[in-house]
Amino acid sequence: MRLSRLPLNTLKEVPADAEVVSHQLMLRAGLIRKLAAGLFTWMPLGLKVLRKVEAIVREEMDRAGAFELLMPAVQPAELWRESGRWDVYGDLLLRIRDRHDREFCFGPTHEEVITDIARRELKSYRQLPVSYYQIQTKFRDEIRPRFGVMRAREFLMKDAYSFHLDQASLEATYQRMAEAYARIFTRLGLRFRAVEADSGEIGGARSQEFHVLAESGEDAIAWCEHDDFAANVELAPALPPPGPRPAPTAELTRVATPGARSIDEVSELLGVPPSRCLKTLLVQASDGGCVALVLRGDHELNPLKAERLPQVAAPLALATAEQVQAATGCEPGFLGPVGLQLPLIADHAAAAGADFVCGANEVDAHYTGFNWGRDAPEPETADLRNIVAGDPSPLGGGPVSIARGIEVGHIFQLGDKYSRALQATVLDRDGREVPMIMGCYGIGVSRIVAAAIEQNHDEQGIIWPEPMCPLEVMLVVLNPKKSESVTAAAERLYEDLSRAGIEVLMDDRDARPGVKFADADLVGLPHRLTLGQRGLDAGVVEYRERRSGAEEQVPIDAVVDFIRQRLERTA
Template sequence: MRMSRMYLPTLKENPAEAEIPSHQLMLRAGMMRSLTAGIYTYLPLGYRVIRKIENIVREAMDESGAQELLMPVVQNAELWKESGRWDKFGPLMIKFQDRKGRDYCLGPTHEEVITALVRNEIRSYKDMPLNLYQIQTKVRDEIRPRFGVIRGREFIMKDAYSFDADYEGLDKSYQAMYDAYTKAFADCGLDVKAVEADNGAMGGEGSHEFMVIADVGEDHVAFCNKCDYAANIEKAAAGYKKAVQEESLKDIEKVYTPKQKTIDEISSFLNIDKAKTIKSLAFLVDGEPVLVLLCGNDQLNEVKLLNYLNGEEIVQVEDEEFEKYFNSTPGFIAPVGMKKGVKILADLRVKDIVNGVTGANETDYHLINVNPERDFTADDYLDLRVVQNGDLCPVCDGRLELKSGIEVGHIFKLGTKYSESLGATYLDENGKEQLIIMGSYGIGISRLVAAAIEQHHDEKGIIWPKAIAPYQVIILALGNEEELIRVSEKIYDELSKKGIETLLDDRDERPGVKFNDADLIGIPLRITIGQKSLKNKIVEARVRRTGDEIEIPLENAIERILEVLDNIE
């Protein structure tokens, strides 16, 4: 492509709307422009990268035996009502009516459509395993679009759905996707980590997320520094070893603690370690009062609580309702003498507290020398806290390290959630009707572009891994002398003929502009041709990532350029 004719509007300055590197660079490098919040047009350069990634993903999917199809963007409400998600997914969907007043939505995901499709075709266990996928635009009315294409309201996703006759089949399908994802991300030249994840709203059991580790990531991931344990913080468990306590139990005592409501306040007021305070949190889980106990310096992981209770919704109790539900008072609520019928759940670490501090269920009073099991009993002790940096690994004796990451892929074992609600069944070997076992597998294609930039850029611009670079080579023709043009064009033509995606910067611009644009758009290999180099009968190659400069003699230049290109990652 000749840059003199290319629609490539690069920007010298950062647009005010962008805060993170990938967003800024995608705009500056002329890859995309925004239409409205979270919705973008991909310009030619950006769209090339998207197609590169799509094709790498497509190849890995096809290789795994999955088959590509294309489902509708517009979906009818009846289908979503059938699965029960019309109301549950509700606000996340863009909904509208046709001229007859019938309800529709723009597909935020396609479990419903694919299940409705397949339930009419899969009749027998012999029709499975089956894996169908598509690469398509999804529409979600996100609560808060942000970070450019990382959380858009419209985005390109590869979504796949597997259908199996039994759970062993699902495990195989799931593993095949896990392997395909691992390959696809590696082929893109990205460092992506698979981590254990919570299934969340998607339902089912068992899932992994694929994370690009980056400073701006929206997710937090715990990694073990010794073994390969890795999990999303929503899921991550910390290892637990019973603490050895030397201290002997003292008598419980009530103390006057005026206005000392928070853990911070009470620990400094009583001059006691936060780890010895018992934090009591009052919630209504699906309307039922629950008292959660944590070590004072721990945070509650709500996902763990919900999963244990099999609940849907956690609501903090309003101040006025403490009396009604807990017979207590905000800031001084405690398990000791708690109202009967209130479920008390405690984190494992609470059990180890000796001579701890709790509220007294009475305004301005706390209890000291409180001991679990002697002074109160919990209905259960379980892992309820958010893991912290340096916690013990749950599988070995290593330590957990927290990092932030961008979720670029997520695979789920769905089980029968959708086949049940939408009635997708088959006949087994005995002629008996069975529910189809499903899995669902997503890759955020457009998000992956941004994640790749987060992982591969410097202060001058993007540094594309070769596999997803929009072009492999950029030729800078520095000047407009006849000989210089002739040589540049010749190299451009020959590289193009060899199938190398090549840009020729033939614009009437000063060298500095060309150098800077080349760096900005991140083409892996730059070939510079100017008077200086022509005089010496060479062209200059420069590798974007390493900055390595290589002088290439004009005779057999093409061969050498291909060689150099071959060695770039």
């Protein structure tokens, strides 16, 4: 590919509305262009990357025994009504009508369609297990598309679905998929981690997420380096502190705390660390009233854990200021367990300490020296908080660390949720009709591209992991217009490399060297060759590795072999 022919418009300036590096670099390097919110065109170089990711995903899915098919992007509403999701999926679902006023949606996922396929095609347990997959454009009408291709509305996804007679068979395939996923992300050259996860909207039992580790990740994941524990913070259990609760040493004392509503303000005012404070949150109860949830000041409420409590309404919602006033006679900011006439659940850690600071249920007042059992009844306790760095691993291996990750894959054991709803049954050995057991397995193909850049870039631009580089070698030709011998040598080199099956992007533009070097760094091909008059006269071209910046003079006749070796070495 010749840069003199490819209209590649790189941007020197950072586009105003791109906040994360991957988005900025993809725009600057001309990989994508935005059409509208959450909608992007993949430009030639960007598309090459996408295709390479696809190819690896495809190979590994084939190897895992799944069969590729391609389902329609547009799906009839009836199918979604059958599964019950037409009404529950909400605004994320892009609904459309055809000329006959029939309702459709642009598929955000394909459980309904594949289950419909399965119920038509699969009749006997003898056909099971079977797995299908597709690589397809999905549309989810995200509230707030952002970060470019990372959270776009239209995106490319690989989704796979497996069908089984029983749970044991599902688990075997699930395991196989988990292994395929690990191979995919390893082959792509990404640092990633598989974590236990919440199954969310899709439903079902077990699920695992695959995260590419990156500072800008939207998810927090907890993991332990001494055992196998790794889970999304949403789901990671926070163990109760060991040992007995310390004995009270302080008397319950009311102190004036004018205007100090937040833990930080109270902690600052009284000179007490947040971990010695209690925060009392009122949330909507399942019976229509309110429930008080008590956490240590330095801990955060975990909504998923709270929601799971029978007393708490799902989805979790904080009580309104009016409800707080009605239930306590007090304003938010000064609530506490003392004399509170509401059901109360304390987080294990909040229940395990002594001599706390807490709100006095009176505006501008707190208590110090609060102790459970003495100043308020012993609370019901539960795991309510997010795990934090340093907490013990639930598997007992030691303290956990918290890392940030970008979710690029998610696998679920669905069970019979969809097969039951859509009556996708097979006959078992005994001739009985039973719903199939399903698994589903997604990979965000387009998101992987952004995630890879988040993880692999520097000040100058992108540094492609070799398995997903748009092309392998950037051949920078210096001042081609000035020297016919340079042009001729470049053409020869380009031919030789191409014939050897090496993907070359030749920068034969009539541009200044500085421009070419800057673009080469920005676009980030892993290997760069520079051919100029000076080198040519000495019979060498200059090689530079994008990632390390290491340079080497290579005799011009040895270049093809040299590059071939480089590619093999990193393959």
